[in-house]
Amino acid sequence: xxxxxxxxxxxxxxxxxxxxxxxxxxxxxxxxxxxxxxxxxxxxxxxxxxxxxxxxxxxxxxxxxxxxxxxxxxxxxxxxxxxxxxxxxxxxxxxxxxxxxxxxxxxxxxxxxxxxxxxxxxxxxxxxxxxxxxxxxxxxxxxxxxxxxxxxxxxxxxxxxxxxxxxxxxxxxxxxxxxxxxxxxxxxxxxxxxxxxxxxxxxxxxxxxxxxxxxxxxxxxxxxxxxxxxxxxxxxxxxxxxxxxxxxxxxxxxxxxxxxxxxxxxxxxxxxxxxxxxxxxxxxxxxxxxxxxxxxxxxxxxxxxxx
Numbered sequence: 001x002x003x004x005x006x007x008x009x010x011x012x013x014x015x016x017x018x019x020x021x022x023x024x025x026x027x028x029x030x031x032x033x034x035x036x037x038x039x040x041x042x043x044x045x046x047x048x049x050x051x052x053x054x055x056x057x058x059x060x061x062x063x064x065x066x067x068x069x070x071x072x073x074x075x076x077x078x079x080x081x082x083x084x085x086x087x088x089x090x091x092x093x094x095x096x097x098x099x100x101x102x103x104x105x106x107x108x109x110x111x112x113x114x115x116x117x118x119x120x121x122x123x124x125x126x127x128x129x130x131x132x133x134x135x136x137x138x139x140x141x142x143x144x145x146x147x148x149x150x151x152x153x154x155x156x157x158x159x160x161x162x163x164x165x166x167x168x169x170x171x172x173x174x175x176x177x178x179x180x181x182x183x184x185x186x187x188x189x190x191x192x193x194x195x196x197x198x199x200x201x202x203x204x205x206x207x208x209x210x211x212x213x214x215x216x217x218x219x220x221x222x223x224x225x226x227x228x229x230x231x232x233x234x235x236x237x238x239x240x241x242x243x244x245x246x247x248x249x250x251x252x253x254x255x256x257x258x259x260x261x262x263x264x265x266x267x268x269x270x271x272x273x274x275x276x277x278x279x280x281x282x283x284x285x286x287x288x289x290x291x292x293x294x295x296x297x298x299x300x301x302x303x304x305x306x307x
Contacts, residue, residue, distance in 0.1 A: 005032045007057075007232075012198065015110060025133075030151045035085070042255070043069065043286070046120055047224050054231050057095050067200070070271075080209075089221065089228065089265075091111035091230065091264060091265075092106060092109065092230055092263045092264065092265055092266065092267040093106055093108070093266075094107075094108075094109065094266040094267065095218070095230065095232070095263065095267075096218075097218055098217065098218055099215075099216050099218050099232060100211060100214075100216040100261075103208070103211035103212045104227045105267075106211060106263070106267050106269075107204055107207065107208060107211060108267075109266060109268070110202060110204070110207070110263075110268050110269045110304055111198055111199045111202050111204055111265025113266045113267060113268040114146070114198060114202045114268060114296075115148070115149055115150065115198040115202075115294075116148060116149075117148055117296045117297040118147045118148040118149075118296070118297050118298070118299040119144070119146055119147055119202070119293060119294075119295060119296055119297070119299055120143070120144065120145050120146075120293075120295040120299050121141060121143050121202070121203065121291070121293045121294055122142070122143030122144075122291075122292055122294060123141070123142060123146050123203060123289070123290060123291045124139070124141040124142075124205060124288075124289075124290050125139070125140045125141075125206075125287070125288065125289050125290075126139050126286075126287070126288040127154070127247070127248050127285065127286075127287040127288070128136070128248070128280055128281075128285035128286075129161065129248040129249070129250075129280070130248065130249070130250040130280050133281065134281075135281045135283065135285070136159065136161055136162045136209065137161075137281065138159070138161040138162075138248075139159070139161075140157060140159050141157070141158045142155070142156055142157035142158065143155075143156065144202070144203075145292075145299050145300075146198070146201050146202075146299055146301070147299055147300070147301050148297070148299075149198075150172075150195070150196070150197070150198045150201060152172060152173045152174075152175070152301040153170075153171070153172050153196070153201055153301055154169070154170070154171050154172075154301050154302075154304065155169065155170040155171075155196075155201065156168065156169040156170070158176070159278045164183075164184055165180045165183075165184040166181065166182065166183055166229040168180070168181045168182075169181075169182075169304065169306075170193075170196075171301075171303060171304050171307045172195050172196070173301070173303065175195075175223065176192040176193065176194065176195065177193050177194070177195050177196065178192055178193060178307045179191050179192065179193055180306050180307075189220065190224045190306075196261060202223055203291060205239030206246075206289070206291065207272060207291065208246075209242055209244075209245050209246030210243065210246065210259055210272060210274050210289070211261075212242040212243075213238065213239045213240065213241075213242035213243035213246075213257070214234035214236075214237060214238065214243070214257060214259045214261075214274070215234045215235070215236045215237060215238040215257075216232040216233065216259065216261055217232060217233060217234065218230065218231075218232055218236040219231045219232055219233040219260075226248055227264060227265075227269065228264070228265045229263070229264055230262070230263045230265070231260070231261070231262050232260070232261040232262075232263065233259070233260050234257060234258065234259040234260075234261075235256045235257070235258055236256075236257055237254065240254055243257065243276065246279055246287075247287055248280060248287070250279045250280055250281070251279070251280050251285075252278065252279045252280065253278060253279040254276060254277070254278045255277040255278060255279070255284065256276070256277040257274070257275070257277075258274070258275045259272065259274040260272070260273045262275075268296070269291070269293065270292075270293045271290075271291060271292050271293065272289065272290075272291040273289065273290050273291075274287075274288075274289040275287070275288055275289075282301060
């Protein structure tokens, strides 16, 4: 399989201190493999206020309202309106009362909608990768705090593969992005790079393989806090080759796919969870993705101390 370098195999961190791969800034096109929203994919980000090395799986204070509350409620309870009885509602771009019809339109609406407001998101990916015949459990966690029109952003990603760990952070406020990479044993590298596009920061390359491959059908429509949220569920694949680009290199024999997607009426993806069973190194493994849009707007970005 050809794999985009986008979220690169975490196993690269095990065998080399070099980057996990990069995403061409401003294009949204991947050039590597899928292991989470990432600095290496130039699409990771942070949910912290200052850019300090806080645990990436914990949201900052005050992030329990807005998009996150609506998404969590939708996840917890699917007893909403039957999508068939809500056919008169304006569905999100690229979707119908039956399911996802045009993934590219939905992805475009997601990116454009977030660009207007600014946003905070986080993601995590767990998978088993293969290097020189050895299976290694790998984890990537990251997120993004982005001002409207991406005029400022802070991004981070933490990778763990086998015995090695690495954290990468990036901050942008016009001009170039300032980046810092910290190894498990304290080694620090600093550099600059071209600014990322909103699509990269919003995780489009991470979401695309799932939207294009999962057989997502409309499950329910929920109204929470004055918002209408559309829930889609997939218990199989409509395009197996598309999901291959989001799995680790050397993956074979996809055995099952389950996904759950929450989208608002403008097409902004509030959450995506996906579980893929596949074979790698001759044994079964599980790829797990959790993507959450924590907040729309009000994403203030402060310059981190290290920058």
